[in-house]
Amino acid sequence: MKSIFFHLMPYRDLPEDFESKYESIWVTPPNSELCDPRKVAQYYQWNLDELELADRLGFDGVGVNEHHQNGYGFMASPNLMAASLARRTPNNSAIMVLGNTLALYAPATRVAEEFAMLDVLSNGRLAAGFPVGTSMDVNFCYGVPPTQTRPRYREAEELIIQAWTRPGPFTFNGKYNQLRYVNPWPQPLQKPHPPVWLAGGGSVETWELAGKKDYTYSYLSFFGAKFGKKLMDGFWAKMDEMGVDRNPYRAGFAQQICVSETDERAEKEYLEHVTYFFKKCLHIPPYFFEAPGYRTRKSTEFAIKTNQPGDIAAAAALEKNWKTLNEEGFIIGGSPATVADRLIEAAKTLRVGNLHALLQIGSMPHELTKKNITLFAEEVMPRIRHIWDAEGWTHNWWPSGAANRAVTEAPAGAQA
Amino acid sequence: MTTTAPSSNVTERLVQVGQIQARVLVAGTGDPVLFIHGAGGLWWDPFLDALAEGHTVYAVEHPGGGESDALTHLPGIWELVLFYDELLDALELDTVQVVGHSFGGMVAAELASNSPRRVTKLVLIAPIGFWRDDAPIPDIAGIPPETLPGLVLADPDSPLAAMLIPPADDPQALFEAAMRMASVLHFIWPIPEKGLSRRIHRLSAPTLLIWGAQDKLVDPVYAEEFTSRLRDSRLELIEGAGHLPQLESPDVVRGHVLDFLS
Numbered sequence: 001m002k003s004i005f006f007h008l009m010p011y012r013d014l015p016e017d018f019e020s021k022y023e024s025i026w027v028t029p030p031n032s033e034l035c036d037p038r039k040v041a042q043y044y045q046w047n048l049d050e051l052e053l054a055d056r057l058g059f060d061g062v063g064v065n066e067h068h069q070n071g072y073g074f075m076a077s078p079n080l081m082a083a084s085l086a087r088r089t090p091n092n093s094a095i096m097v098l099g100n101t102l103a104l105y106a107p108a109t110r111v112a113e114e115f116a117m118l119d120v121l122s123n124g125r126l127a128a129g130f131p132v133g134t135s136m137d138v139n140f141c142y143g144v145p146p147t148q149t150r151p152r153y154r155e156a157e158e159l160i161i162q163a164w165t166r167p168g169p170f171t172f173n174g175k176y177n178q179l180r181y182v183n184p185w186p187q188p189l190q191k192p193h194p195p196v197w198l199a200g201g202g203s204v205e206t207w208e209l210a211g212k213k214d215y216t217y218s219y220l221s222f223f224g225a226k227f228g229k230k231l232m233d234g235f236w237a238k239m240d241e242m243g244v245d246r247n248p249y250r251a252g253f254a255q256q257i258c259v260s261e262t263d264e265r266a267e268k269e270y271l272e273h274v275t276y277f278f279k280k281c282l283h284i285p286p287y288f289f290e291a292p293g294y295r296t297r298k299s300t301e302f303a304i305k306t307n308q309p310g311d312i313a314a315a316a317a318l319e320k321n322w323k324t325l326n327e328e329g330f331i332i333g334g335s336p337a338t339v340a341d342r343l344i345e346a347a348k349t350l351r352v353g354n355l356h357a358l359l360q361i362g363s364m365p366h367e368l369t370k371k372n373i374t375l376f377a378e379e380v381m382p383r384i385r386h387i388w389d390a391e392g393w394t395h396n397w398w399p400s401g402a403a404n405r406a407v408t409e410a411p412a413g414a415q416a
Numbered sequence: 417m418t419t420t421a422p423s424s425n426v427t428e429r430l431v432q433v434g435q436i437q438a439r440v441l442v443a444g445t446g447d448p449v450l451f452i453h454g455a456g457g458l459w460w461d462p463f464l465d466a467l468a469e470g471h472t473v474y475a476v477e478h479p480g481g482g483e484s485d486a487l488t489h490l491p492g493i494w495e496l497v498l499f500y501d502e503l504l505d506a507l508e509l510d511t512v513q514v515v516g517h518s519f520g521g522m523v524a525a526e527l528a529s530n531s532p533r534r535v536t537k538l539v540l541i542a543p544i545g546f547w548r549d550d551a552p553i554p555d556i557a558g559i560p561p562e563t564l565p566g567l568v569l570a571d572p573d574s575p576l577a578a579m580l581i582p583p584a585d586d587p588q589a590l591f592e593a594a595m596r597m598a599s600v601l602h603f604i605w606p607i608p609e610k611g612l613s614r615r616i617h618r619l620s621a622p623t624l625l626i627w628g629a630q631d632k633l634v635d636p637v638y639a640e641e642f643t644s645r646l647r648d649s650r651l652e653l654i655e656g657a658g659h660l661p662q663l664e665s666p667d668v669v670r671g672h673v674l675d676f677l678s
Contacts, residue, residue: 027558140558145605147487147598175491291557291605293598297483300591 001347001384002395004096005054005373006063006254006356009047009081010072010281012363013039019283025071026136026284034071046366048081052088053370054359057377060398060405061094061127063356065199066101067134068141072281072362079114086122094402095122098199098218098356099129103149104142107177108156112163112184119188124401126190130157130215131199132206135294136284146293150205152176157209164193195397197252202231203299204238210250211242216397218252218356222282223315224329225346228253232350234302248347248388249395252354255346256361258333259375266333267322269368270361274331277362278320331361336379343384353388353395425468426460433502436486439477440507444468447678448509451475452500452527454518455556455600456580463662466670467515471677474507476500478520480599482592487602493610496523496603497530504534513677514621515539518634518659519600522612525642528623529615538621539673542634542659546641547609553634557601570630570658616645623649624676626669628657650676 014034015021022029029035051062062085064078075081082097089095095118100111119126132138132153139146155174159182162172168183188194196215200206210217217235219228232253236246244250256277258270295303318324325331332342343355359376360369385405398404426443441460449471451464458477467473479486479499490496500523504512514535516524521543528535544553554567565577582589604610623646627636639651652672657664662673 139605143606145602146557147602285560287558287560290594291601292594292596293601297595300594 001352001387002060002094002249002354002398003376003381003384004061004063004094004252004354004356005051005059006065006096006098006358007047007051007360008065008073008358009043009075010277010360010362011035011039011074012043012365014071014276014280014363018280022283024284024288025281026067027069027140027288029069029071031069035074040074046369047360048084048088050360050366050369050373051081051085054373054377055085055089055091055093057374058091058381058405059093059357059377061096061402062089063096063098065098065129065131066137068137070136072277079118082118082126083121086118086125089122089125092125092401092403094127094399095125096127096197097129098127098197098220099131101133101137102130102156102160103133103138103144103152105156106152107179108159109163109177109179109182109184111156112160115160115194116164116184116186116188119190119194120186122401124189124194125399126188126194127197127397127399128194129197129199130160131220132203134201134289135291136288139291139294140288146291148176149294150296154209161193161196164188190400195399197397202234202303203295204234204302205296205299207235207238208242210235211239211244214244214396216250216252216354218254218354219350219352220254220356222254222256222277222330224255224331225253225349226329227315228350232352236351246351247393247396248351248353248391249393249397251350251352252356253346253350253352254356254358255343256331256358257339257343257372257376257380258331258361259336259339259359259372259380260333261335261375263334263338266335270331270333270364270372271322273362273364273368274322274325274333275320275362278325278330281362336375336383339376340380340383343380344387347384347387353393355384431503431506433499433506435489436479436499437484438479438499438503438506440503441475441477442472444471444473446471448472448474448507448512449677450500450504450509450512450514450524452514452516452520452523453478454520455597457481457596459579461663462666463670466666466674467677470674471513474509474512476503478523478596478599480602481596487599490602493526493603497526500527501531501534510534511536513537513539515541515673516543517541517662519544519604519608521545522604522608522610525612525616525619528621529612529618532618532620535619535621537677538619538623539626539676540623540642541626541662541669542628542631543625543642544604544608544634544638545610545612546638547607548635548637548641551635551637553608554632555606556633557597557605567633568659570628570656570664574664576660576663613641613645616642620647622676624672625649625651626661626672627651627653628659628661628664629653629655630657631659631661633659
């Protein structure tokens, strides 16, 4: 299994009374009141240092993503962060931009251009994430009408792939992108184009796109494998239905992870920061999650049928103590052995070959984050790296310029 | 609000308009009146009953809710206006009086601007269509649903409040409400000003504006945006009413509207 250190880049010093005083962590948290640019200057240094450390310690990839007006992730442009990482990751980790929210960019050739730049700059290490994006980002922050979210996304995906693969200049006559001359300089280094990684919260259309176009799909939630099972079962059922193989590298999942020397120490060191995350960083009112029209009719019906709103409400209502958070799978915390065992179980349950390891959580300070990253790289990664080897699948979606550590058999961390 | 099954004196007509099947509730006799509802949906209410006493009322369901794929054929206001123009052709109504509420008021004003010779009189009840920074219209998708009655109704505790929020334990009702709202937001997201100011000078029909004095969703100051631009308009401000004056103060509003219409 590939391990990607995925950084959300949260605000680490939200006020004590944040969740009672403010409406939401996303869309409306007042910037001049809550977001101190001097603090952010320090966070950005820490965040990049942490990602660079992960590269040195032998993670397979380093991951960044895009959110807007969001206190748990104000990486409005992940491409800026990825550009910095491309120059400072000598151990050749994959640069996983998961991803650019396609519907926000018209013309979407902007994404084709920036991703191509990153791919060239990193010598073919880019994994190009194409998320649909959340309703918060797309509809509320960027003003895209909810009913245009998917049509814009699909058209952008089409345009970007053409921009990367068709000899230019050519004409693209879309509904939202009308371009007489599509001819980006350069096209990407990876051929035919960088691997496309879809990311989402479980919409049926996204699975169909993954199956049809042979893209990977990563299920990104903060509620762990237990809640994710229904969704990933749905994904694999869709692959079966479409006649697509069960290669686990087609799929990924995000998991919050806390590693320490012992289970007891993990609780002592991390609980405060995990609580901060679940209380403050997930403080989002339900009406921002899904502007009417954001989901298609089909996905809305699927969500109702699988009781997604009920599950999320149930998850949100749970008491966030260490025991519950671990039992429910929201976090995987403990000694390296505990963490590895539970990750293997989660990965097998969901049948996923890519782990987006969330190792900086909420208010977690820089030093503790480095410890978490280091213990994970040195003690956990070697135990989970080969869990799919026996099935003999090839990872067809790994950037061709990135180091393929899974096949070297070298113990992780040895390169540090 | 929900779409009610037509009662015995109301007939439902399904009319093909291009690739869209329009649903129209028809009742009454007399000069034709086209009614265009707001974001709450089509609902045969006492106000329509009152209109139907002296007119043939054609209450059109806004396309794109329910199972319909109409929105794919209606990317914007321009196509929506043409849909209504074609619908009038299909109904064989050369000229018509139009009554529109809220979002439907904006559509009615757009229709009357596009086809000034077709619309003989216009009643706009708390229409949207303009934006003022000094009186921003709340984002109905970005507020807790339970706060809606406080914005829409002068008396949030009135029985009308129950119609505004679908029951939380009925997924099908929630789904239908979401689809209905989506079909309206499609035309007005993220700010309900979509160019009416560039077109309204074409509107020639005498216009009656009805506004609840306590409308907290679309502040009565927006009436100025219409009266200052329309050639022939009159404003009736309804004391004690919010954004649904025709239901909150039915007798007063009925009196004004029936006096105004032929």
